[in-house]
Amino acid sequence: MDKELLRVVIILIGMLVMIGMLLWHFFKSLRERREADDYFDDSEYDIGDEEFQVDEDEDELDLFPTESVVDGDGLLDEEEIKPTPKEPPKAAAAPKPSPNxxxxxxxxxxxxxxxxxxxxxxxxxxxxxxxxxxxxxxxxxxxxxxxxxxxxxxxxxxxxxxxxxxxxxxxxxxxxxxxxxxxxxxxxxxxxxxxxxxxxxxxxxxxxxxxxxxxxxxxxxxxxxxxxxxxxxx
Structure with missing residues (x-):
């Protein structure tokens, strides 16, 4: 076989191999992405919109209600969460007057x-x-x-x-x-x-x-x- 023809054939074979590898990686990544989307299906985690509505009149950092303190043990026992009564602030002890x-x-x-x-x-x-x-x-x-x-x-x-x-x-x-x-x-x-x-x-x-x-x-x-x-x- 002529040397020039052999060189062209080798180049074509190399290009086909590279194209094949690229297609293989593309289909593999596409399959993994679909599996991940199926795993995190939003229909299984239905979250009501009302809980996360933000009042525009409130402070931008006040996203969640702070009227009650949630006990972690209560969440595990699935008991009703009740607001923890707030203790009245203790009056600071007045400093003793120093000689003026x-x-x-x-x-x-x-x-x-x-x-x-x-x-x-x-x-x-x-x-x-x-x-x-x-x-x-x-x-x-x-x-x-x-x-x-x-x-x-x-x-x-x-x-x-x-x-x-x-x-x-x-x-x-x-x-x-x-x-x-x-x-x-x-x-x-x-x-x-x-x-x-x-x-x-x-x-x-x-x-x-x-x-x-x-x-x-x-x-x-x-x-x-x-x-x-x-x-x-x-």
Whole structure:
């Protein structure tokens, strides 16, 4: 047989084999699809349309009724499903009110003004401050330090910038001294205020000065009582 004719015959045979395989796969897949359709026949699983109707006015995720909770054991026993009564929500325990320090004044400021025209001398101030237990601090004012090494209140000079010199005290004079207390920054504002007032009264006597309130008016017992009542009520 001629070589060219042999080559053509081989090619035709190969094509016929490929066509046959394709047809075999096609009919096989068609048969499997029909068997699957027969297995999942919709007529055997008749589901009413009413159960799965979605109310357009409801939320898009609310597809099934949620009024009752279905128990899995009830489904197995084919018993009637009854809505589970809902328990009333438990009231959350009210948090205990914490001390409201924001109701306290941010700053209490009283002063002692010298009766003498020359004011208070630096040496007299330092000696009097040491007797009442005030400490000269790093910012050059005197401070009351508690047992935790925290500042309860401070004493500054009326001369700007309010500091006291640490040298040449005999040459330093100021017309008065100012006491500062921050009730919101201390643990026991009322106790600190009582120490605050006792220190002021003692120094006013020793230095011969007049005690002023924050309005630069003579401090009265009524004003002190008002502050004590405010601090005790926090």
């Amino acid at each position: 320090k924001t109701a306290l004044p941010g700053l209490i400021e009283f002063s002692i003004v010298a009766r003498a025209d020359e004011g208070f001398n630096g040496e007299d101030l330092f000696e009097a401050f040491e007797r009442v237990g005030l400490i000269y601090g790093s910012v050059k004012v005197f401070e009351r330090i508690d047992k935790n090494r925290l500042v309860d209140f401070a004493v500054a000079s009326m001369i700007d910038p309010g500091t006291f010199p640490d040298t040449h005290l005999d040459e330093f004079y100021c017309p008065g001294i100012v006491f500062y207390m921050q009730p919101r920054e201390v643990d026991n504002p009322l106790a600190v205020f009582d120490d605050f007032m006792e220190t002021i009264d003692t120094l006013a006597i020793e230095l011969d000065g007049v005690v002023w309130d924050n309005q630069r008016q003579p401090l009265t017992a009524e004003t002190i009582a008002q502050f004590r009542q405010m601090l005790a009520a926090r």
